[in-house]
Amino acid sequence: xxxxxxxxxxAVAVFMLELFSGTVYLLVLSAALAGAGLTAWLFNTSAxxxxxxxxxxxxxxxxxxYRLRGKSPKNKALQQHNDLDIGSVVQIEQPLxxxxxxxxxxxxxxxxxxxxxxxxxxxxxxxxxxGKDGITLLIEPLA
Numbered sequence: 001x002x003x004x005x006x007x008x009x010x011a012v013a014v015f016m017l018e019l020f021s022g023t024v025y026l027l028v029l030s031a032a033l034a035g036a037g038l039t040a041w042l043f044n045t046s047a048x049x050x051x052x053x054x055x056x057x058x059x060x061x062x063x064x065x066y067r068l069r070g071k072s073p074k075n076k077a078l079q080q081h082n083d084l085d086i087g088s089v090v091q092i093e094q095p096l097x098x099x100x101x102x103x104x105x106x107x108x109x110x111x112x113x114x115x116x117x118x119x120x121x122x123x124x125x126x127x128x129x130x131g132k133d134g135i136t137l138l139i140e141p142l143a
Contacts, residue, residue, distance in 0.1 A: 002040075002041070002045070003040045003047060004037045004038070004040035004041035004050075005037070005051065006037075007033055007034070007036045007037030007040055007050060007054070008033075008034060008037040010033045010037075011030050011031075011033035011034035011037060013028075014026055014029050014030040015027070015030040018030060020133065024065050025065065026063060028058060028062055028064075028065055029058055029061075031057065032053075032056075032057035032058040032061060033054055033063060035053060035054065035057045035104075036051070036053045036054035036057070037050070038061065039053045045054070057096065067080035079095040085105075085129050085130065085132070085133065085137070086129055086130065086132075087128060087129065087130075088105065088128070088129050089126050089127070089128055089129075089142070090103040090104060090105040090110070090112065090127050090128075090129060090137065091103060091104045091105075091124070091125075091126055091127075091138060092121050092122065092124060092125045092126070092127060093109060093123065094122055094123060095123070098113075099109045099113055099114065099117075099134070100112065100113045101113065101114075101121060103127070103137065103139065105129070105137070110113060110135075110136075110137050111134060111135070111136050112127070112129075112130035112136060112138070112139045113133075113137075113138065113139070114138075114140070115130045115131060115138060115139060115140050117137040119139075119140060119141055120141070121139075121141070125141070125142075126141055126142050127139040127140060127141055127142060128140055128141075
């Protein structure tokens, strides 16, 4: 088999692996391998030249994806605007260490903490979700 077919087989294999993992970087690597195969086919380059093309295309593609992800909206206000949990009511169940609370919400218990340090809760109180910190709910009194 010709050299370019190995590059294209590798590109297809990495692309299929990407379908199972869902990472954009494997898609970039697959495109780089396909580019190296295309270069080997069009210009009849050596294996070393094809490897350099694959490395260059991988680096350029990775930098492009990295910068593209850097421009994605990371504004917490925008993320919370689209969060359906914000504004929902929870029931305080028990205090935990470090000022956290165990709350009941959507049929199960969650860890929560007060959004403002001076907020006061008691067991059995209801509170409103006003944000999230990872998987920890930020709550405020219902007043």
